[in-house]
Each structure stands twice: as C-alpha cells, then as structure tokens.
Amino acid sequence: KKQLKYGAQYKGKREDAAMQKWRSNRFGQFIHWGLYAIPGGEWKGKTYPYAAEFLKSSAHISNATWDSLSYKFNPVKFDPKAWAKMAKNMGVKYMTITTKHHEGFSLWPSKYSEFNVANTPYKKDIIGALVKAYNSEGIDVNFYYSVLDWHHPDWRYDIQSKEDSIAFSRYLNFAQNQLRELAENYPTVKGFWFDGTWDKSIKKNGWWTLKIEKMLKEIRPGVVVNSRLRADDFGSRHFDSNGDMMGDYESGYERRLPSPTDTQVIHRDWEACMTIPENQWGYHKKWDISYTKTPFELIEMLAQTTSLGGNFLLNFGPQADGMIRTEEQQIAETIGNWMKINHPAIYNGGYAKGWQRQDWGYFTQNEKDKKLYAIVFNIPISGILKIQTPEGVSIGKASLLENTNSKITIKEIAKRQINLYLPKQSFPAPFVIVLDTANENKNNYIDAKT
C-alpha cells in the first residue's frame, strides 16, 4: 500500500441521504448543448461523421473562427419548461447538463470568462433556467464541466517548461473559480460530472483534483463527484495507485456497459453514460449518419445497468434553435410509456444478490418495497422462464407488474430450480414480473453422490 496524499478519501459506498438519493434515481438525462450545435457536424458544405462536438478539431477550425460562433448563438425556441416536461415524462429522476464543454464556452454568465452566453445574441442564463425548470419538475440537476478547454490560452496538454507550469496554474485557478461560481450560484446542484481530465497536465496535478472535490463538498455538502475528476499522487485516474476508487462513483462506462455477469461493479456506485446515435453527444444535422439505438435497446441498457447497481445517463443533443429533435422526442416518449408501468423495477432498484442472471432478462431488487423484479426481454420458445433461486429462498407468488391479478404458475423442478410459466399472450414490449420471495424451509431434494 502506497502512502498517498491525493488518493481515495474513503472506502466503500457513501451511505448518506444525498448519495442514497443519487443512487435511487437510477435513470438520468444527459444534455450536450453548446456552440457545436450550430454547425451540427457540417462545415463549409462538408459533413463530418465524427462526434459533432468535436467538429472544431475534425474540421481543423481555428479558435478565432470557432469562437465567432458565439455571435450566432441565439436559441430563440429554447423552452426549458418544455425540456423539463419531456424529461419528466420520459421518467428520468436527474439531469446532467454541459455547463462548459471542451470548446470552453460557458452556458452561464461566468464572471471569469467573457466566452459565455451573456455575450451572445441570446444573453440569458441557460444553466439557471434549466436548473429552475428541472427542479420544479422534481428532477435533480448535476453539472458536467470539461477541465480540458480548447479556448482558454492557459490550458496545457502537458507541462514541459516553466512557462507551461505558470500558465497552467493560472488555468487551474480559472477552472476553480468557475466551479466555485457554479456551486455557489446554483445551490440546488446535486453533482459535478467532470470530463476532459485524461491529459498529462492533469495527471501531473492530482493535488488540484482533490482540492476541487473538497471545495465543492465544502460549498455544497452532499454533492456527488465522479471518479473521472480525480488523479492521485502518481497520476493514477479513477482508481488510485492502491486500487481504491476516487470520487463518489465510477464513471468509466461511456458508450459501453459492464457485461451482465460482471458482478464486481456491484461493490461500488457507478454510472454508464450513453449516446443514442453511435457516437454523437452534440447535435448532428444527420441523425442517421450512424446507427441510432431503438427504445427497446435503450430500455434494456437501463435494465442491465440497474441490475448491476448502476445509474444510466441517456444523452440528448438539442438543436441550435433550442428545440429537441423529433427523433429524440419520440424515443423519450416511448421510454416514458414503458417507465410509467415498469418504474418499480428501476427506481430504488439494484443488484438482486444471489439471483443468477438468466438469458431471458434481468433481476432487480427494490430496496424500498423489498420486492424482486424480473425484467424480461427474451421469451424462450418454451414459454418457461428458468430461475435459479438463492440458498434457502423460494418464490411464493409471481404476477405481471402491469396486471397483478394475472397469476403466473410457478413450479419447483429441482433443488433451487424454478420454472415460471408465462401466460399464453403476446408480449409486444419488454415486461416485468413481480416475484414475492419467501424463506424456504423444506428441502426435499438430495444431492447426488459422485
């Protein structure tokens, strides 16, 4: 074990109320909005297939040219209440908004940089409007903040000279000031989601990442900080040089999930963030420039994440005019219709210890109602769902969540082996079975002697 000054500050999961709320939320909306929504992946008549929020680099656009987009930023159709309503209907319990992405443009009237929304034709405080609208829908708001900043003259990718270290310490102070400003000016903020912390300059300044975590938690007790902010004394990120996770939850699952049987993730809090297109976080004019995930695929990711005790953060990339594109609206509505019926399997849901993952779907254990839920995506040809029960536990009753007086026949076929016989009906969408478990007292099976 190395002696670390800037490593993990505690071990195990936070169990305070703020973290329990963060964990119970389970389903969140990511929003990537910035100047990049204006060109939307196209530049001088050419379409770039890469992530739209990276257009500046993929099209080799100069800072001066890119920054002048701020004079065109005027989302006249922006209606934060409509966004919040859509999010509420989709069933998210939290939202994470890009306050500043790699381009360095701040969506709030920051005192520390002119490059912000106040100096655009739009003028108004977008962050403030979104916090107000989402909070009034009962949705928690977290702030995404990119430490990497293409605009700021003092940003450095590495520290290779005295000049670099002098400039970069100015940059770190700038970023600290902006983060303090965000934590102080928006007191209901529930979390900070850091990105852009993979470069050597940050790895060589792990001390700053701990200082930021401590500052935010001092200003906003309970605030939740992702592991991606943190680098330790030796530049180890997310997990310190002793293998202990830094920050409050692991945020390395980006556009990927742990395998359904990768149960080591259950020992810590974690969140997966996901795009609907293959790799667009910001708005791209061509929706189908890549594969776009169907609602059922996204619902299955939400179920899989919940079954492994993680949060699922689904991304939306609003248009430059402030509208959410219709493809995203439709997906939000379909997911919302599913959540209206099946949310008990998700909210307060988590890993169902001892319940073997089956290929027909996922188990989640609701820590509030203590019920066990089976979320079914693949119905076997037999119509029989096989279940392996934990030692000493049996299933008393099973019914469809959407129709609790639909009895599902249960048969114990061997030691800890249960068959669930699905009702003869069509299942046009993924569905949930509520399982009432009971302690098994009898044991009428013998193990073979071999």
Ligand SMILES: COc1ccc([C@@H]2N[C@@H](C)[C@@H](O)[C@H]2O)cc1
């Ligand atoms: C391949 O390198 C990157 C770097 C940054 C990202 C950013 N992280 C996501 C959460 C988005 O903000 C994306 O722009 C993605 C890929």
